[in-house]
Amino acid sequence: TDIGAINSAEQLARITSLVETGEAEGAERWSAPRELPSSGYWFAPTLFTNVTQAHTVARDEIFGPVLSVLSxxxxxxxxxxxxxxxxxxxxxxxxxxxxxxxxxxxxxxxxxxxxxxxxxxxxxxxxxxxxxxx
Incomplete structure (x- = not known):
């Protein structure tokens, strides 16, 4: 899968903050190690497991390459x-x-x-x- 750049520094900061919140709330983060381009706004594809509806990553629109898996x-x-x-x-x-x-x-x-x-x-x-x- 090809994933493009994030549209702005502000959106990248929002995605980063939401992902950090997901981890802090106990969701399990999975991201393949990868080298991202040095210019532009990039975020590695990220998957969360052990997610419930109480997690922010399940409730908020992230608008980035982040997938929360609920069973x-x-x-x-x-x-x-x-x-x-x-x-x-x-x-x-x-x-x-x-x-x-x-x-x-x-x-x-x-x-x-x-x-x-x-x-x-x-x-x-x-x-x-x-x-x-x-």
Missing amino acids: FRTPDEAVAKANNSQYGLSAGIWTEKGSRILAVANKLRAGVVWANTFNKFDPTSPFGGYKESG
Whole structure:
């Protein structure tokens, strides 16, 4: 996966602060060691595990290469966790069952819902956020 630069020093500082908060709150951070370019604003792709809805990294929009992984046992529990946010810019569903995609997508409160992909846009499709992301 290719990940571009962060758009400003301010946004890089915000991402860094949110990631540090995630670690301080007990989420487990995973980042592959990598050399970042010396010019521009870069942040290494980061994954958090052992995340609950109480963690800041699960509640806030980060707008950087950071993924927080929350576990669930049923599709309804996943929907409840996804909808338990003041934000709703986008959501993604991964499954082999087309009927499950439709059932879950209809319950998610998000401006865009992707199926088995993420952040792929058809320029002719409408786009908008939901809740505080709109």
